[in-house]
Amino acid sequence: MITLTVNGKPHEVDADLDTPLLYVLRNDLALNGAKFGCGLGQCGACTVLVDGKPVFSCLVPLAALGRREVRTLEGLAADGKPAPVPAAFEAEQAAQCGYCIAGMIMRAQALLERNNRPTEAELRAHMAPNLCRCGTHMRILAAVRRAAVAMGGGVQP
């Protein structure tokens, strides 16, 4: 058995050490926010935070985690209130099919927690690894700008 810390809670998991984190989140812990997209670290649909940094959970084996803290989309919706980033995505209607959105939100969350006043160039460079096949990138960027303001900062031109 392996102990994983996910969204602040310890979980006992029975899985091989080379199992990707994404499989454990979805299949063992029923945390279905992160999605399986390509399985190759090329699309970002599986993005979660490990110690505050965005990673592709499809490529993170359990062996890599140790005591590091995992956070998923579900971890943002504490006490029933939508967190600033998901709320901003909703306000901007940033989703088309929505498959990439959990990953987009987590990647944006990582940026804004570290720096809620990024420049537009920093924002775009940071979000670049995550893809949206519907092409809603412009709305996604607008949502992150709105979230930056909601978190007491704002994206600088």
Next chain:
Amino acid sequence: MTRGRWLLAASTLILIAGLAFVAAETWRAPLPAIVPPSAKEFDRALIARGGALADTGNCAGCHTASGGRALAGGRPLPTPFGTIHSTNITPDVETGIGAWSREAFVRAMREGIARDGTHLYPAFPYDHFTNATDRDLEAVYAYLLTRSAVSARAPANSLKWPLGFRPLIAGWNLLYLKKGPLADQPGQSAEWNRGRNLVEGLAHCSDCHSPRNAWGAEKREQAYDGAWIEGWYAPPLNAHSPAVRAWTADEVFAYLRTGLSSQHAAAAGPMAGVTQSLAKADDDDVRAMAVYVASLMAAAPSAHPNRRALDREDIADKEHPEGAMLFAGACAVCHAPGAPMMQQGRPPLSWGTALLVDAPHDTLHVIMEGLRPPAGRPGPAMPAFGDDFSDWQLAEIAAYLRARYTKNPPWPDLVKTVGELRRGGAP
């Protein structure tokens, strides 16, 4: 005249002669400013050829700041002597080269002298550009003078004392500048000679691939022996190439043109930008370069019958079980034999030079930073794993790869090197 007075007079004369010689060597006349010619004054085919040649030399690589306008300069270039900023080579009259005549441009390329007569620093590789043909320089001039002018002044350089005093460079030129153009070598094909002219000239390959002496000049006796560039190790391109598979002209061509050789590896680090630029260069020119570069490596061990891909999985699994586990979970999905990526004809890891050289830096850079083709262009891609793993885990993966895909001794100090790379340190 007493002996003492004679000595004084003689030494004064020698000193004056010396100073006169230095002055004559260092002083270069300013060339008259011109009114920038209009684009119509240049032949369109010449401009197009110049554009392809500018891409062969990757002018924009150094002369474009991160996020800045192309060719407008301002990119900081770290050197052992301090930081030099690339200059604006758009045809802006005040801040660029708009007032430069063709003669002034050719003098800068061949001798490292700016239009106003000041010496340029050899970070600008005029010691290579001097080898270019007149025809090529004329085309590059036509291309640069027909770009849109951008007003941008390069930030001041911060060089160690006394290198801010530019006339000193005259001494460097005396010692290390061998003025071109390069004469063809008889007995070699026209294609080989064309390739040599480009590789030793505009493309300035040995600028990164040759070690330098204490004065920052390439050691000619160790040409293409491999060298450090921006924290990456540029591997040898001569008989010391550690490649497993032969670098044939076809393979060099594919690598230079697409950033990927199916028999070697993907271009990474500073070389990725070079291949992206060469993708826009002239096809025949890149092929000629490939012919010449392949000839440099003709005596390398890999030039002999190809060895099979090495895979010592059992040994590596025993030596680095943690690395094996991490490789299985993170890397095998693309790099294991039979993985979807490998079905597309990608080279096995054992064929890449990065795992074979003495320094682990290139391997660690690629694992930690991944490979990302430029926006809107195809190219080999790999996610960055720097945030996925701890320093120790990254070191363990590198040690596992080295043990599994090479027979070379283990890399020392891997954890320390990972830490240095995280802090942005360069050897």
